[in-house]
Amino acid sequence: MKTRAAVAFGAGSPLEVVEVDLQGPRAGEVLVEIKATGVCHTDAFTLSGDDPEGAFPAILGHEGAGVVVDVGPGVKSLKPGDHVIPLYTPECRECDYCLHPKTNLCQAIRSTQGQGLMPDGTSRFSLDGKPILHYMGCSTFSNYTVLPEIALAKVREDAPFDKICYIGCGVTTGIGAVAFTMKVEPGSTVAVFGLGGIGLNVIQGAKMVGATRIIGIDLNPSKVALAKQFGMTDFVNPSEVDDVVGHLVEITGGGVDYSFECIGNVNVMRQALECCHKGWGESCIIGVAGAGQEISTRPFQLVTGRSWRGTAFGGARGRTDVPKIVDWYMEGKINIDALITHTMPLQDINRAFDLMHSGESIRSVVLY
Numbered sequence: 001m002k003t004r005a006a007v008a009f010g011a012g013s014p015l016e017v018v019e020v021d022l023q024g025p026r027a028g029e030v031l032v033e034i035k036a037t038g039v040c041h042t043d044a045f046t047l048s049g050d051d052p053e054g055a056f057p058a059i060l061g062h063e064g065a066g067v068v069v070d071v072g073p074g075v076k077s078l079k080p081g082d083h084v085i086p087l088y089t090p091e092c093r094e095c096d097y098c099l100h101p102k103t104n105l106c107q108a109i110r111s112t113q114g115q116g117l118m119p120d121g122t123s124r125f126s127l128d129g130k131p132i133l134h135y136m137g138c139s140t141f142s143n144y145t146v147l148p149e150i151a152l153a154k155v156r157e158d159a160p161f162d163k164i165c166y167i168g169c170g171v172t173t174g175i176g177a178v179a180f181t182m183k184v185e186p187g188s189t190v191a192v193f194g195l196g197g198i199g200l201n202v203i204q205g206a207k208m209v210g211a212t213r214i215i216g217i218d219l220n221p222s223k224v225a226l227a228k229q230f231g232m233t234d235f236v237n238p239s240e241v242d243d244v245v246g247h248l249v250e251i252t253g254g255g256v257d258y259s260f261e262c263i264g265n266v267n268v269m270r271q272a273l274e275c276c277h278k279g280w281g282e283s284c285i286i287g288v289a290g291a292g293q294e295i296s297t298r299p300f301q302l303v304t305g306r307s308w309r310g311t312a313f314g315g316a317r318g319r320t321d322v323p324k325i326v327d328w329y330m331e332g333k334i335n336i337d338a339l340i341t342h343t344m345p346l347q348d349i350n351r352a353f354d355l356m357h358s359g360e361s362i363r364s365v366v367l368y
């Protein structure tokens with residue numbers, strides 16, 4: 001079939017909306033009509049050329065929601081008409097990782113996914129007979145896409161696509177980092193570095209689990225009002241203090257219980273670790289840093305009881321946890337609407353990247 005898609009033909013170039021060819025689902029695969037997709041900073045990261053796994057031409061996008069159109073042989077858990085959210089972290093429920101209680105990082109299809117291919121090592125997308133790569137196993141910047149069955153969460157049918165698409169990455173990553181990965185306790189003091197589409201969900205998660213002091217740190221003061229609405233109790237602008245770490249340690253009387261880096265800046269990752277309380281503070285890296293970047297700190301920081309951790313997709317097991325997070329949204333337990341600051345048709349998708357880079361948007365959602 002033909003489908004409209006925003007294609008990344010090369011690093012650093014704007015996406016081009018063209019009609020591409022899409023083959024139908026093979027064994028264990030599912031054809032999905034994407035109804036809406038968010039644009040995450042990770043899409044911009046890969047488009048920039050900084051992603052060691054970035055390969056072109058590719059159809060980016062990993063934060064979608066849509067409807068099953070067709071299923072390949074052997075697909076048992078989904079049927080045409082089902083509402084689904086694509087999962088860049090699949091859940092096969094069989095691999096060593098899925099069977100281990102400490103991780104959500106299903107590895108069943110990780111190697112082909114990282115190469116932009118379906119599990120059988122081929123692509124379903126092409127243009128003029130030449131293959132176009134998939135991205136993070138999702139390619140939600142295409143109106144129709146094919147995914148493995150294990151990379152789709154079936155969700156309730158009354159949930160609006162234009163909001164729950166954000167659960168496909170940002171919402172789950174932010175809230176999950178707090179609730180699933182770090183298991184933040186009620187009464188905790190939390191520092192959140194970067195108040196964008198991920199950081200505001202970390203704030204929302206921290207409030208949800210009962211953190212009492214939530215300190216937001218961002219260079220852009222325009223993020224403050226929304227962050228406060230979501231539960232931020234204190235704001236620090238790094239450009240207004242001499243020493244961010246010293247300042248945070250001082251205002252918290254020794255450091256924070258938990259910190260989250262939601263930017264992808266290795267220098268800030270160090271600050272996030274070092275503002276943690278001696279003896280017990282734990283820091284979680286969420287931000288994705290470019291090829292060649294490395295983190296550093298004095299080992300003494302860890303010797304003296306701070307822990308450095310990280311999370312992918314908030315530690316969520318997608319097929320199990322994503323439908324529950326959709327329920328939380330539908331029950332009013334979490335707020336997604338206020339974070340979706342812009343919507344646009346696929347034709348205007350490059351505007352979503354401009355709005356992100358200028359700091360004007362929290363989340364842009366493309367509506368098909």
Ligand code: NAD
Pocket residue numbers: 040041042045169170173193194195196197198199217218219220223238262263264265268285286287288289311312313314356359362
């Ligand atoms: P975003 O662009 O919406 O937000 C980034 C925020 O950081 C902005 O508010 C910006 O003003 C702020 N910022 C930039 N530099 C700063 C600095 N030096 N100090 C303080 N604040 C600074 O991005 P996002 O969509 O929220 O994504 C954030 C990061 O999380 C990205 O690196 C993205 O790739 C990553 N991410 C990781 C996962 C995961 O599973 N680990 C999932 C989604 C996104």
Ligand code: AHE
Pocket residue numbers: 040042043051052053054088089105110169288289312313
């Ligand atoms: N390809 C990059 C790493 C990118 C990365 O860390 N991706 C996160 C999700 S970001 C979503 O917005 C992730 O899930 N990581 C675990 C994994 O297996 O990719 C690189 O550095 O090579």
Ligand code: ZN
Pocket residue numbers: 040041042043062063169170
């Ligand atoms: Zn993302």
